[in-house]
Amino acid sequence: MSPVDGTPRGRRLRDRVPVRLRHHWKPAGALCAGLAVMLYAFGDARVSPYVTSASRVEADTITDDVRGTVGLYDTSVKHSIRLEYKQTDFDKMMKEFKKDGTKDSIPADLTIDGVFLSDVGIRLKGNSTLMSLRGNRGGAPGGAEGGMPGGGMPGGMPSGGTGQRGGEGGEAAGGGQAPGGAGGGRGGGMTQYNLSADKPEELPWLVKIDEYVEGRAYQGEREISLRPGSNAQVPLNEALALALIDGTGEPAERYGLTTLKVNDRPTAVRLMVENPDTEYAEAVDGESVVYKARAGGTFDYQGDDPSKYETSFRQLNKVGSQDLEPVMKLTRWVEESSDEEFAAGLGKHVDVDSFAHYVATQNLLMNFDDMAGPGKNYLLGYDLNSKKFSVLGWDYNLTFSGDATAGPDDRMSMGGGRPGGGRGGGPGDGDQPEGMPEGFPGAPDGGDGDDDAAGGRRGGGMMSGHALKERFLELDAFDAVYRKAYQDLYEKFFASGKATKTLDDLTEQATRAGVPAKDVKSAVGTLRTTVTQRTAALAKDPSVSKSKEVTG
Secondary structure: OOOOOOOOOOOOHHHHOOHHHHHOHHHHHHHHHHHHHHHHHHOOOOOOOOOOOOOOOOOOOOOEEEOOOOOOOOOOOOEEEEEEOOHHHHHHHHHHHHHHOOOOOEEEEEEEOOEEEEEEEEEEOOOHHHHHHHOOOOOOOOOHHHOOOOOOOOOOOOOOOOOOOOOOOOOOOOEOOOOOOOOOOOOOOOEOOOOOOOOHHHOOEEEEOOOOOOOEEEOOEOEEEEOOOOHHHOOHHHHHHHHHHOOOOOOOOOEEEEEEEEOOOOOEEEEEEEOOOHHHHHOOOOOEEEEEEOOOOOOOOOOOOHHHHOOOEEEOOOEOOEOOHHHHHHHHHHHHOOHHHHHHHHHHHEOHHHHHHHHHHHHHOOOOOOOOOOOOOEEEEEEOOOOOEEEEEOOOOOOOOOOOOOOOOOOOOOOOOOOOOOOOOOOOOOOOOOOOOOOOOOOOOOOOOOOOOOOOEEOOEEOOOOHHHHHHHHOHHHHHHHHHHHHHHHHHHHHOOHHHHHHHHHHHHHHHHOOOHHHHHHHHHHHHHHHHHHHHHHHOOOOOOOOOOOOO
C-alpha cells in the first residue's frame, strides 16, 4: 500500500537484489566468502604472472605531441633550452640526494627553441658522475671532490682527450682521459667534473616531458638527456660516435648541441641526447620488444620467476602485452649450452649478422663500456616475428679512449692499453682502469640514471664481461661474420673519411652553440689525432683492410 500522501514507497532491500541472484544466492555467497579468505591469507603476497597475451599494441600512448618550430635534433641549427624551477624544490631535491642518493623529479617550466612547456619533470641523471655532489662520499681518496689521487687533471678538456667521461652507464668519477699524442694515444689519468649544486647549468639532467602531464611529448620525445660536460668539456667524442653509427643500419640516439640556462644562472653549452624510452624502442626496425640492461644487474639465468630479472632488465615498450620471458630463455640457453651447441644454435636465438656489427662497432669506436663493461650499456631487442634478439648500443661517452692501435682481436680497457691481449670483451675486460687503485670507489660503476643502481662492482673491483659477447668472440665459428662486419664498418667509419668529415661538422656545431673557438680547436684537434691514428693503424692490419687477403 502506498503512503497516504500518494508518494511512491521505497523498495525493500531484498527487492533491490536481482531476481536471478536471489535464486542463486548460495553459490554467490560461497564465492564471496572464498575471496575474503584468500585476501586475508594472501593479501600481502606478491604475484608475478607471465603475460600470455599475443597483443603487440603499445599501451602507453602519446596523446599531446607538441610539434615545436625546429627539429629537436637538427644539427644544422642553434638550439636553446631554459629551465625555471622553485629554488625550494631544488634545495629539497639536493638534500635528499646528498642524504641517500635519491634522484626524485621536481617540476620545472621548460622553454625549448622558443616553445614553452609548463610542468615538466627534471631530475639528476647518473651515478658516479654525481659523487662530488654528495660531499665526496664514495669519491676517490686523496683528491679534491673525488678526483684521482696524485695526478688527476681537474677541469678543462683533458690532455689527449676527446671529451669527458662521465654520464650514465660507465660513468667515471670524473671525466675521461681520451687518447692522443704519441705512442698509440694511450690515455692516462682521470679528469674530474667539478659538479656543484651552485652550478645547476652544468649538472647532468633528465628532462621528462610527461612527468606531470600524462601523454604529453615534444616532437615525439618524452625524455631528453643533458649529458655531463659543459662548454669546453662538452663531450664531442660521444657526438662523433653517434654520428658515425647513424647510417650503418644500427640504431643510434639522436643528438644536438644546445645552450642551457637555468633560472638566472649563466648559460652553458651542453650535449642533449635522445634517451632510450618507449618511443625509441618502438622505432626499432620490425615488431620488437626492447629491454634495457640495468647497471647493477646480471645476464645470469636466475630461474623461472620473472621477478628475479627485474633488477637486471627494464622493459621499455609493449608493457602489459609482452614480458621478460624471451630474455629468461636466452640467458638460460647461453648459460647451459655447450660450445658446440652455442656455435650451432646461436643463429636460432640471435641475429648473428646484427650482433657481429654491434661487437665490431664497439671495438672500432674504442668503447670500453659496452655490454661487457661495468655500465652494461646495451639494449636487447626481441623481434616478435623472427623470434630473434639483436643487441643495441647506447651511452657512448667512453668512446675514443684507450689505445688507438688496438685491433679487432684486442679488448678495450679504460685508460688505454690492451691488457692481456686476446679477443675483445673477454672475462675481466677492463676490470681495473690503468693507474686506478683496486676497488676505487669512484670508478665507472654503470650508473644508469633511470635505474638508480648501486653499480657494477663485485668484491671491490668493477664487474665486467658478458657471456654472450665473450662466447661469440672466443669461438672460431663466428670469425668470418665478425671479420666481415669489422671490415665493412672500418670502411664506413674511417677509410671513407666519414670520421674526419664529421669532425669538421662538429667544429661548426660547437662554434655555433657558443663554445669558445680555442676550446673547440683543442677538443676537435685531439679527436682528429685519435681518428688519424686509428685509421692508419687499422689500414695496416691484414685482417681489416679489404685490399689484403683475410684469413680465419
